[in-house]
Amino acid sequence: MAVMGEYSRAPTPHNESSAWPASASGIRFASSEWRTAAVPVISRFFGIVITMYHNEHGPPHFHLRHGGAYASVEILTGRWRGELPPNALRHVRVWMTAHRTELLDNWTRARARRPLSRIAPLE
Helix, strand or coil, X not given: CXXXXXXXXXECCCCCCCCCCECCCCCECCXXXXXXXXXXXXXXXXXXXXXXXCCCCCCCEEEEEECCEEEEEECCCCCEEECCCHHHHHHHHHHHHHCHHHHHHHHHHHHCCCCCECCCCCC
């Protein structure tokens, strides 16, 4: 099923020359004075919001938010960047392992700028 109408707010700079503020782990996220852009939500569970951008590059990955923490996770390797509570990371890894094929299908759809499919939450 294609994602229809549910979007999260993703951090983006006001202009291309702006530098992102960096977290302790080195990944850069927007601060409160930055505007946000809509990004499709592909799953939600246990307070974790999973999103995937249509204009991404690099290895296949998805983004997630849990409370005030943000991270990105590579689909093939499970490597992650960002700050995430250990329990949330465990949930995401279990979910990702169960839905790796669907995540890769969504990555292909996103690269082709096609609607993304919802993925069942972790139960």
